[in-house]
Amino acid sequence: MSRPGDWNCRACQHMNFQRRESCQRCGDSKYGDRIDYGSVFGGIRGGSSFGLSGSDVRLGDWYCGAGNCGAHNFASRLSCFKCGAFKDELSGGGFNNSDILLSRGFGGSTRPGWKSGDWICNR
Secondary structure, three states, rough: OOOOOOOOOOOOOEEEOOOOOOOOOOOOOOOOOOOOOHEEEEEEEEOOOOOOHHOOOOOOOOOOOOOOOOEEOOOOOOOOOOOOOOOOOOOOOOOHHHHHHOOOOOOOOOOOOEEEEEEEOOO
């Protein structure tokens, strides 16, 4: 439900709260003048860059790089709240093939502290 002052992003049509200066989903500016913070902060590995908006984004937060998800996730999350993809330790978002295998119940030791046979329940 929208409130007075809420706005739809011109780039991705996401509904944003009035207080946001850039789109929560894609980072496009409310006023059309997109700032690419990915290049300002040295870029985000994996080819993706998303605009950051004020106090909504904190140190360590990450954006999901899985497909077209792009969801903003808090630093404490190991997987995306929206699509469930694992945070890629090296790129700050998305997932890799070993994470897919781990999430399906197949063993592996790609995560620190994990032993062969460890798996993640997706329920």
